[in-house]
Amino acid sequence: MFRRLPDTVARRAIAVTIDGAPASGFEGDTVAAALLAAGTSDFRTTPVIGSRRGPFCMMGVCFDCLVTIDGAPNQQGCMIALRDGMKIERQHGARDVG
Amino acid sequence: MSHAGEVEFAIIGGGLVGVAIGYGLARTGRSVALFDEGDVAYRAARGNFGLVWVQGKGNGLPAYSNWTQRSARRWPELAAMLRDDAGIDVSLAQPGGFQICLSEEELALRESKLARLVAQPGIEPYTFETLARHEVAGRIPGIGPGVAGATYTALDGHVNPLRLLRALHFGLRRHRGAYLPESKVEHIRRHPDGFMLDTHDRSFVAKNVVLAAGLGNAQLAPQVGLAAPVRPQRGQIIVLERVRPFLHAPMSQLRQTDEGTVLIGDSQEEAGFDDTVGLPVLATMADRAVRTFPALADARVVRTWAALRVMSPDGYPVYEQSADPPGAWIVTCHSGVTLAAAHALDLAPQIAAGVIDSRLQPFASSRFDVQKAA
Numbered sequence: 001m002f003r004r005l006p007d008t009v010a011r012r013a014i015a016v017t018i019d020g021a022p023a024s025g026f027e028g029d030t031v032a033a034a035l036l037a038a039g040t041s042d043f044r045t046t047p048v049i050g051s052r053r054g055p056f057c058m059m060g061v062c063f064d065c066l067v068t069i070d071g072a073p074n075q076q077g078c079m080i081a082l083r084d085g086m087k088i089e090r091q092h093g094a095r096d097v098g
Numbered sequence: 099m100s101h102a103g104e105v106e107f108a109i110i111g112g113g114l115v116g117v118a119i120g121y122g123l124a125r126t127g128r129s130v131a132l133f134d135e136g137d138v139a140y141r142a143a144r145g146n147f148g149l150v151w152v153q154g155k156g157n158g159l160p161a162y163s164n165w166t167q168r169s170a171r172r173w174p175e176l177a178a179m180l181r182d183d184a185g186i187d188v189s190l191a192q193p194g195g196f197q198i199c200l201s202e203e204e205l206a207l208r209e210s211k212l213a214r215l216v217a218q219p220g221i222e223p224y225t226f227e228t229l230a231r232h233e234v235a236g237r238i239p240g241i242g243p244g245v246a247g248a249t250y251t252a253l254d255g256h257v258n259p260l261r262l263l264r265a266l267h268f269g270l271r272r273h274r275g276a277y278l279p280e281s282k283v284e285h286i287r288r289h290p291d292g293f294m295l296d297t298h299d300r301s302f303v304a305k306n307v308v309l310a311a312g313l314g315n316a317q318l319a320p321q322v323g324l325a326a327p328v329r330p331q332r333g334q335i336i337v338l339e340r341v342r343p344f345l346h347a348p349m350s351q352l353r354q355t356d357e358g359t360v361l362i363g364d365s366q367e368e369a370g371f372d373d374t375v376g377l378p379v380l381a382t383m384a385d386r387a388v389r390t391f392p393a394l395a396d397a398r399v400v401r402t403w404a405a406l407r408v409m410s411p412d413g414y415p416v417y418e419q420s421a422d423p424p425g426a427w428i429v430t431c432h433s434g435v436t437l438a439a440a441h442a443l444d445l446a447p448q449i450a451a452g453v454i455d456s457r458l459q460p461f462a463s464s465r466f467d468v469q470k471a472a
Binding site for chain 2: 048063072093094096097
């Protein structure tokens, strides 16, 4: 599991939901960092065989951190800054179109 | 391998054409060495769209339609062989294919083109359907209001082209064929035991040589008394993220793979050896895709690329054996996926036997030698 490093600068707390449950992170977190800090390590299941996946690279390359944010699927959690009130959902299988 | 006469067939070119011929030859028990260039090569086999496509091909040369139809019909056999020989499922599906038309004019033009095509003397007739908008909507949910109609033929399908390339290479190895990467053949010369091939650091002798080097054939063919006046034609592809299956059948311009990825393609540009992508063409392709399936508007593009088709002057393949001395063969086409089955199962055994079937005579390069003046 991940533990936060002691911050030298106090950061503002941000309230979000993860799969509908209230959760929190801090200003400056990415979505992926906030999920990991909240103890969520499997973000999605793969489109073809349904195996579980979590972030691998944390720098926008591996696409294993895909989540649904405010209804928009296939968002790269590691590339998006956490915002107040975000509804973050883990993503099961491939997204739908339409 | 550098001993005279040890290799019966040297294949030049490790793309889909070369490896399909090599696999087919190796299956007949011939000894095969496959020479491949390297990652600097223009690799059409790694950039193509993956259709096994019959519809619309052969206007002006019925033999090409017949050859394409034959390959499509033999494709299930090839897929089964590759499952056995390579342990790879190449995801062949032949549910029939659609060509979407976005205006009444486009649809009328398309219908008259196909009607002319299947009415040619000597063609093995096949049926195509012209579908009005509501008929397309009945077969493909999610079609946009901008779709005027489509043409459909039951013979069309698609395959995973990268898995096909890998499976053919595994199959070649399974049948004791040798693969020589980073071995661009620079010169071919006559030799008492056949042909001498020079790479940058070694020489090889083979009884027969098959030129399947794509665009490289233009330089190689004259060295063995053959002609391959091929030129590059650029095609661009847009790849969308994986989405849940929504499209069961391939379209000539858009398909969904068995893994959920959506590919958009079918552009054609004369751009020389420039294999870079460009926004004007990509934007047109994306616009047509969204008019076809409005729901794709918010799907993300994950990559784009361009690759170079290997085009002969009339767009048809060239198959020919050298005359003096015999034993050098040219094999080139721009449909290495569609024709993979015919290449491995029909053409390779003919090459092994030393004679190209008379039905393939229309593909000799002499068709380009028109008289220059009256």
